Amino acid sequence: MKALVVSQHDVAPRVETLPIPDVSVNKIRLKIEACGLNFADLLMVKGTYQDTPALPFTLGMEVAGTIDAVGEGVTHLHPGQRVAVFGGQGGLADYGVFDADRAVVLPDGMSAVDAAAFQVAYGTSHVALSHRARLQPGETLLVLGAAGGVGLTAVEIGKLMGARVVACARGTDKLAVAQHAGADHLIDATTQDIRAEMKALGGADVVYDPVGGDQFTAAFRSCRPEARILTIGFASGDVPQIKANHLLVKNLTVHGLYWGGYLGFRPEVVTDSLAQLFAWYSDGRLKPHVSHALPLDRANEGLDLLRTRKSTGKVVITI
Incomplete structure (x- = not known):
């Protein structure tokens, strides 16, 4: 699979070919359709974000796509469901493995681009x-x-x-x-x-x-x-x-x-909030503004849009 990998801090990440990851206990594997970019991604590339992963890592905090496989212990989700996930990393790739308890089933009619622009x-x-x-x-x-x-x-x-x-x-x-x-x-x-x-x-x-x-x-x-x-x-x-x-x-x-810190000590604050937000979306009261949707091989261009403040709303990478 293709993935945008940060191998060295303060150096532009590169698209590399990696093995498709195996699904593990309490995880889901997602066939990723879209990944939202965030200012925190720029800080991760620099190595200054509070939750920067160890090198090397695949960039991309929030994703949307279709569940491809579920690991042992996952009973509330199944292959074929469309979900959004805040994984913190790993989103700018064809596939990603994420904690099952972070997956939110998408409302009917919600596009992958909207979903990837939504959670953070x-x-x-x-x-x-x-x-x-x-x-x-x-x-x-x-x-x-x-x-x-x-x-x-x-x-x-x-x-x-x-x-x-x-x-x-x-x-x-x-x-x-x-x-x-x-x-x-x-x-x-x-x-x-x-x-x-x-x-x-x-x-x-x-x-x-x-x-x-x-x-x-x-x-x-x-x-x-x-x-x-x-x-x-x-x-x-x-x-x-x-x-x-x-x-x-x-x-x-x-x-x-x-x-993101609430996920570590009071996750219900996030889950209750997202439940309200997705309900507002379903009622037509929220509509994500995406100024740019770019393919994976233009992800660095998307990061530059954030860096130079030339975007409005969200920049989303389609996979």
């Missing part, structure tokens, strides 16, 4: 906004990086949860994508002052930040008393430092969110 982005935003920040109807939600993989889903879910959503992104084209997803107000990070714009809107009750850097600082200063700030990631490459006395003055709360 929507899961991150839903757990962040619902479980961590406890976003309430009528509150003002400021979303930074609002046209990116997770940011766009935060706009969509925030609107579903009844918030007034302010989308911040770079340029009119990206802001148009966020507006289409339901944003009530738009801030162009390239030309407008985030703090001034938010002050005119009365400030933020919740900040969703996958960017960090100067945008975090501006959003932090835009918070209303008792606001909650969600640190999702640092796409800017700048991890902000927070002064505790500033938290004290406004009674602010900062929440860290690593979605």
Whole structure:
């Protein structure tokens, strides 16, 4: 089979030919149809992600496809079922072996591309906004990086949860994508002052930040008393430092969110969230935005789209 393999950190992964893996106890083997790319994939290539596998490894965190075989101990799944899996690695290949308890059976009519774009982005935003920040109807939600993989889903879910959503992104084209997803107000990070714009809107009750850097600082200063700030990631490459006395003055709360971490200590948070998200998808209330769907031999091009911020929503590799 073909697989995109990272053999050395900070070197572009290469498509290699590997044996098709054998299925083992409590595992399923998936004939992969699509794999969603994530910013974490870039960090894995660099070797700086918190869950970077040992070298060499096959890249690709979230996949969708058809079960090809099941291992001993797997009774709730069977060959022929279409599922999505967050495996953390191994997704950019023709076949992959994954933990059976991480597989989610796809709703009828859900395409492999939609499924591969779904779990990490929507899961991150839903757990962040619902479980961590406890976003309430009528509150003002400021979303930074609002046209990116997770940011766009935060706009969509925030609107579903009844918030007034302010989308911040770079340029009119990206802001148009966020507006289409339901944003009530738009801030162009390239030309407008985030703090001034938010002050005119009365400030933020919740900040969703996958960017960090100067945008975090501006959003932090835009918070209303008792606001909650969600640190999702640092796409800017700048991890902000927070002064505790500033938290004290406004009674602010900062929440860290690593979605995959819940699988290790409270997996029910993820499974309950995904059940709600797939129900919303089946009801037509969520629609993944995929700006690029590319074949496996163009996977590095897809990674470059993330690196240079030229994509909106998700980039998906079709297998």
